Amino acid sequence: MLYFFLNKPASKEVTAVTIAEVSRKYELSPxxxxxxxxxxxxxxxxxxxxxxxxxxxxxxxxxxxxxxxxAAGVHIDALIEYVKLFHQGxxxxxxxxxxxLEQRELLAARMEEMRQSLxxxxxxxxxYDQHFAEKERxxxxxxxxxxx
Amino acid sequence: MLYFFLNKPASKEVTAVTIAEVSRKYELSPxxxxxxxxxxxxxxxxxxxxxxxxxxxxxxxxxxxxxxxxAAGVHIDALIEYVKLFHQGxxxxxxxxxxxLEQRELLAARMEEMRQSLxxxxxxxxxYDQHFAEKERxxxxxxxxxxx
DNA sequence: ATAACATCTGGAGTGGGCTCCATGTCAAGA
DNA sequence: TCTTGACATGGAGCCCACTCCAGATGTTAT
Numbered sequence: 001m002l003y004f005f006l007n008k009p010a011s012k013e014v015t016a017v018t019i020a021e022v023s024r025k026y027e028l029s030p031x032x033x034x035x036x037x038x039x040x041x042x043x044x045x046x047x048x049x050x051x052x053x054x055x056x057x058x059x060x061x062x063x064x065x066x067x068x069x070x071a072a073g074v075h076i077d078a079l080i081e082y083v084k085l086f087h088q089g090x091x092x093x094x095x096x097x098x099x100x101l102e103q104r105e106l107l108a109a110r111m112e113e114m115r116q117s118l119x120x121x122x123x124x125x126x127x128y129d130q131h132f133a134e135k136e137r138x139x140x141x142x143x144x145x146x147x148x
Numbered sequence: 149m150l151y152f153f154l155n156k157p158a159s160k161e162v163t164a165v166t167i168a169e170v171s172r173k174y175e176l177s178p179x180x181x182x183x184x185x186x187x188x189x190x191x192x193x194x195x196x197x198x199x200x201x202x203x204x205x206x207x208x209x210x211x212x213x214x215x216x217x218x219a220a221g222v223h224i225d226a227l228i229e230y231v232k233l234f235h236q237g238x239x240x241x242x243x244x245x246x247x248x249l250e251q252r253e254l255l256a257a258r259m260e261e262m263r264q265s266l267x268x269x270x271x272x273x274x275x276y277d278q279h280f281a282e283k284e285r286x287x288x289x290x291x292x293x294x295x296x
Numbered sequence: 297a298t299a300a301c302a303t304c305t306g307g308a309g310t311g312g313g314c315t316c317c318a319t320g321t322c323a324a325g326a
Numbered sequence: 327t328c329t330t331g332a333c334a335t336g337g338a339g340c341c342c343a344c345t346c347c348a349g350a351t352g353t354t355a356t
Contacts, residue, residue: 019303030303031345038305039343050352052303065268072265073221076343097276104269107262114259117220120213121252128245167333178333179315186335187313198322200333224313297356304351309344316339323332 016054026063033063040080041066043087073110074103164202174211181211188228189214191235221258222251 019030028036033053036042042062045053055063066079082099085092167178176184181201184190190210193201203211214227230247233240 029345032343034304035344048352050303052352068265068268070343072262074265093276093279097273097280100269100273100276104266104273107266107269111259111262111266114220114255114262117216117222118252118255118259120216121248121255125245125248125252128241128248131241132245177315180313182334183314196322198333200322299356300354302351302353305349307347309346311344312342314340317337319335321332321334324330326327326329 016048016052017056017060019053019055022055022060022063025060026067028063028067036063036066039076040083041070041076043083069103072107074107078103164196164200165204165208167201167203170203170208170211173208174215176211176215184211184214187224188231189218189224191231217251220255222255226251 019033022028023030023033026033037045037053042059045055045059048054062083069079070076078099082096085096085099167181170176171178171181185193190207193203193207196202210231217227218224226247230244233244233247
């Protein structure tokens with residue numbers, strides 16, 4: 001019966017998933033990861049006995065989600081609210097969906113605005129191309145004129 | 149011949165286009181308009197004898213362009229550089245086009261990133277919908293059970 | 297046990313992009 | 327002319343989203 005005490009249970013990790021590893025994995029600085037947790041953009045991360053963060057799959061999922069949505073410009077306050085609702089349990093499922101829908105619409109609107117800006121940039125660039133074409137035409141004309 | 153001196157020339161504006169008007173037109177605060185000019189995001193605006201800004205069509209064109217590109221997230225430094233090149237004359241036309249092309253690519257990349265985030269949001273929202281459907285199915289089932 | 301290093305916390309500092317303010321000048325109506 | 331209000335400038339202040347730091351504690355290799 002002794003091995004029961006000697007062997008560590010296979011289902012438990014021996015080493016913690018450190019903030020440095022997660023930092024590398026998601027290309028977010030340890031400071032940023034701690035900051036996100038502090039402001040509630042991600043739920044509290046489990047700790048080791050020593051008090052070090054030990055990121056599990058769920059923590060990583062939150063980080064990845066938030067990195068993605070933040071990069072898309074979703075407002076940080078809305079995301080913090082989302083996490084808060086999540087913590088309040090299944091009562092808030094509809095509120096959470098509503099929040100996501102609202103942010104989805106804002107995101108779509110921003111994309112449409114960007115589409116228009118892109119169009120405008122393309123038009124401006126085309127104008128420059130036109131300018132070059134005209135210049136080249138004049139050069140060719142000059143060459144032809146030289147040939148007589 | 150006297151009326152020649154009495155009448156103001158029809159080709160010149162009698163009143164200046166003030167910063168307040170332009171502010172209303174583009175929904176940018178007077179402070180922001182002055183700030184944009186100060187940092188070189190738009191070229192210097194012509195002035196009245198008294199030193200007040202008198203926006204002409206060109207000034208307005210710059211403001212509109214910059215408002216559009218800034219809203220799309222084009223970096224302010226790149227736009228300032230663009231204005232600087234513009235002021236250096238036609239020597240810089242190719243450099244200006246290159247700058248616009250570079251910003252265009254960055255913009256397109258950001259849009260692609262946002263497209264992926266939107267997809268992700270839609271997927272998450274769909275998951276909530278699925279949850280509601282499941283809940284409703286259970287409710288209906290319960291009702292059916294009650295009937296016997 | 298000790299050195300070297302990673303992580304912890306709370307709080308201060310930074311940079312971008314405005315926004316506000318004090319003080320002074322200009323302009324238009326009574 | 328005098329008052330009232332818009333505009334000018336330079337510089338300070340503000341908000342956001344980090345980023346850095348000091349000092350303390352935990353971990354690992356020798």
